[in-house]
Structures are given as structure tokens and as C-alpha cells.
Amino acid sequence: MITTEKLEKIRQEHRPILEERLIKEDKVVIKGDEILLKGNYYKKQYRIALRNCGIVDPGDIRDYIAMDGYKALSKILREKEPKDVIEDMKASNLRGRGGAGFPTGRKWEESFKKASDKKYFICNADEGDPGAFMDRSILENDPHAVLEGMAIGGYAVGSDQGFIYVRAEYPTAVESLKKAIAQAKEYGLLGENILGTGFNFDIELRLGSGAFVCGEGTALMESIEGKRGMPRKKPPRTSHVGLWQKPTILNNVETLANVPVIMNKGVDWFRSIGTEKSPGTKVFALVGKVANSGLVEVPMGTSLREIIYDIGGGVQDGKALKAVQTGGPSGGCIPASLIDTPVDFESLAKIGSIMGSGGMVVMDENTCMVDIARFFLEFTVDESCGKCTPCRIGNKRMLEILTRMTNGTAEEREIEELKELAEIIEDTALCGLGQTSPNPVLSTIRYFYDEYEAHVMDRICPSGVCKALLRYNISDDCIGCRRCVKVCPVSCISGKVKEVHVIDQDKCIKCGSCYDVCPKNAIKIG
């Protein structure tokens, strides 16, 4: 078994080995105690949750120890009472990074105060938001940060049993966690009598089986219990009555990865980053039509503009930015006009979106907002567990309306009906999935009303996405090169060489092949 002294010895011995390897690989800058990744993409970032990603070898616990890993845990176990740890967490005001932003310290306190013979501590690694992969990166590249965060949390609330509920779609993350848990146990940093302090904490892995709703706390617990993952009604809160009816803490991967650093560097340091109400950083998965896609970690309060333009390099192919979608199927579409909005929990809620787990999908002028709303609704309808009526039936009705809109068969009154339905579902659904499912619809109606009108009244799709509403025409710019004639799968384009060609609208299947090949951009969509 390892002692605190031995841990310190490993750190001192292994740090130079790690640094030497990193210098050889030439991908980092070493500044005193800090090791930072090289390159412009990282320059404007502030990496706390991702601090070790790309630096440590996730398969070697000594790398993590060399980066001050398990230092916080050993210090806390020796020097701090559980209630002091909770006070520190409360003072840091670390807010849940899974989306809702509930203060972690307050959650822990709820569970700490509840007397029970058994308590559970769960890490929610069921990252299901489409377009988001922050947790995946942490689990694969720095699994020990999560394990240490859990052990600290377990000590604080008085739990000796942890679970990590991870998506089966992330096989590499599962392997990385398995290996990390085994190594931590071998070193005596998990299991019984950790660091000889008498504290026991074990972690078990549970794999999700492909149900998005299991990211919701109570549904996740039902699933671990071996049942259908359907949310329970609240109250009682899970911090009082959770897994197997015992007090249970559920924290997200990124939240937990923050915990050891806060404990090491102190509350004041943490609060100096980010904003007053949302301290610290947030990791975003910057994807979609952006020049440099990838994970970005920035202080809370950074503006969308800085993230998309300064770090992401702007919209791909020089196109115009139309909207930014944050928060996955529970979030909203933020129009380009609000790009100077600072990214924190309050500011995003104010403009009808949410922080969510950190998905940030950039959309350009070729993205149709009605179609995007339909896309998310299709997702929610598919993933609704069916327990409550508003979500099971209401979302289906919304999807039907949106489908009619994108098919060009919706009636004028249906925009208002859609809005009304969305507001009712928001108010009456049982769990977070249902309550937030109208967000993509409401935010697009709010900011892109003209697109809805165009679909319903003029029966056109301004972005040229909804196939049923498209008409391809050839303008006078046509030079008669006949390239389009050659690719048209239904031979509906006619005309003489070097003369303007014509598309037979009755035969056209709107495949867009002619549009793609035209060297003069003479084919117009309208």
C-alpha cells in the first residue's frame, strides 16, 4: 500500500521523466510548474478540466501523479473534515457542468446532512447530446482526474461506493476507465483503507445501453438498478432518496475533473477565473461549419465571438454565420446578431438557450432553422421514454407540424399552434428532457420567424435545404457547357451546346447534382 510520502516520491521521480518525454515530442511549453500545449489554437484557452489531456499518458497513473494528481485527495484525507471540504466546495461556487448549473457544494451538503447507512456517489458519463464530446475526451485522456474527484466527493458526503455510468458508444473511454480503476486500486488510491487513512471508496463501471434519457439523474439511477430508464418524479431529491432509495450524489465528468484542481489551488484562485455567478472555465465542443473544430476550454463569460472567431477561426469556407446552437436538443439557436453574448449560465438562459453540457454547433447560411428544429424534435420524440403525456404525445404533435412545414403542407395558423404547444410542454413535462425539448422550437421561432413564414406562407426554404420546397432553375449565366446534363440522374435538363439550358420541373427530383457541378453558379435555388 502506498503512503502520502511514497506518493510524493513517485511525483518527484516521475515528473522529470514526463517532462523529458514531452520535450522530445515537442508539443508543449513548460513554464515553471505549468505544462501547456503548444500552438495558436491553445493560446487563448484556459485549460482546467482538460489540463492533462494530450499531456499525460492515460494508461500510466504515474503521469497523472506527476501532474499533482492525487495530491488533493491525500491532503484532504489527512487534514480535512468532510464538512470543511463541503464548505470549500460551496465557497468555490463550482456549478454543475452537465447543463443545469446547480452548485456542487450545495448538492454535496444535502447528501452529507442526510443520515443513512449507505450513500452512493455517481459520475454521470452518459454524454448523449449530439454534437458534444467534452466528457469523452476527459474520460479517454485523463480518467484519473475523474476518479480523484469522485473519491474526494465520496469522502465529503460519506459514501464508500461510487458508480460511473458511461455510454457504451464510447468503447475507448470504457477501456481507459477500466485500466485507470485497476491501477488506482493497485496503488491503494481506491478501494479499502486509502493511503492508510481508513477511508474506503470503491468505483464500479456501469455501461449505458443507448437511451438518451438515462442522462437524466433519476432515469440513470433506474437504469443502474436494472430497470427501464424512466425518470422518477421529484421531490424527493436524489441527494436524499436516490439509487436504491439511498442518498445519492450525481456529478458530471467535467465537474468532477475540476474538483481536485480547486482543492489544490484554492477557492480564491478558482473564483478569480470566470464571472461572479459562474466561476471557473467551461469546455465546449466547437463543431459544425467552423474552420477549426475541436474542444475549447475558456473562462466563463467569454463571448461567443471570441470562441468562434478568435479560437475557431470563423465560419468555414468564408460563409456568413447564421446561428450558434448550444445545449444540444435541450438548447436553443442563438442568432448571429447576439454573437457578443458572454457565455455563462445566466446570459444564455436570458436569450432562450442554455449552457447545456457544452455542445456548440456553428451554422452558416446554408442551414435551415425550421429543418434544425425538426431535426431536434425527431431526436426527442425518438428518445422520449413515454412516461408523461406532454413529452410522449406533445412532442410528437410538434414534430408532425414541423414535418408539414418542411414539406410545404403546413397552414398559416400552425406557427402559433406550434408555439402554444411548445409552451405547454415546457410547463408540464415530468423531467428535464421533456421540459427543455421545446427550446429548439421556441428559440428558432423567436429569432427566425421569417424563415417559418417563408416555409408556411410562401412555401419556400430560403436556405435551400427542405427538398420538397426547392425549385432549381438555370439563369442566364449558363454557358451551355452541358456538365449538368451529364450528371442529372433523371435527364430532365435540355438545351443546345453554348446556349442557356432549361430544367423540366415535372421530372426534377431535386437531387442538387447540377447545382454542385455548375462552373458558373448559374443554377439558382428558389
Add this chain to the structure above:
Amino acid sequence: MEFKFDKEKNKENIEKFKKTVQTYKDTKGALIPVLQGAQEIFGYLPVEILQLISVELNIPISEIYGVATFYSQFSFIPKGENIISVCLGTACYVKGGQEILEEFENQLGIKAGDTTEDMKFSITSTRCVGDCSMAPVVLVNDDVYPRLKKDKVKEIILKYGGVAK
């Protein structure tokens, strides 16, 4: 699609599966890990295996059916030799994932969720696989095809021994 679970042919697998059941038997909430084991070993959940689980874990088969139908990972029909998973997460969708899916469907002549007659291919549209920075992404078994273009679809099918249109 007609198929039959051949107990004789699966003899070894059944023995292997029984061991999996034993490892989880005393674990709380054992049903899902056991079903995951069955799905992995047999490629789907044969009714004979569900009956075995029911007896071993002392859970009514109706309840097992309820759980198994809730999660998309479980299947009641055999899957093809090669599973083509087309990601339809948001990032892949805005970058044309839907078109890629349609191209696979056209080339193989089946719809997402189905298996080709020769049992060579199954197509599924999958939830975000977390490779968003390489959108659009397609997985064939465990092989990742990042930034896939529509005209490469045929090539991929041929690579896995299929016949494209």
C-alpha cells in the same frame, strides 16, 4: 426475416454466457450487464437466452422484455456481418450525414435498421458518436471513416466484400 437460434451451433457460446451470468448473479441491478453480455456474445437476444436469464436471475421474462425493448442497444433479430453506423448527431447532420445515410441505403437497397438478405450488412443511424470534429462520420464495425464524402460510399461497401449498385 426468418431465422432460428441453433442451440447446437451455439453450444460454446451458451457455456460462455452462463459464466457471465454467474459473475453478475449477486450484483445488484444485474439484469442490464447480463443482457449486454448476451448481446455481445450472440449478436442479438434470442428468446431461448432470455428464458435462461429469467430462470437464473429469477426475473419474470415479461420484465426482461420490458427492459430490453427500452434500450436501443438490444436487438431481437440477428445483425449482419458488418454493421454500418451512420452518425446523425448535430454536427454530422449539418455537414450532410443524412445524405450519406441515404446513399448507403440506395447502394445496399435496404433501409436503416435493416439487414441485407445475404446477412452481410446492417445499416443503423446512430446517435452522436463523439467524433464531431471529424463530421460527417461513419463507422463500419469498429473502423472509423471521418469526413466522409457521398462518392466514397460505394468504395467502402466494396471494401467489406459487398455488392453496390
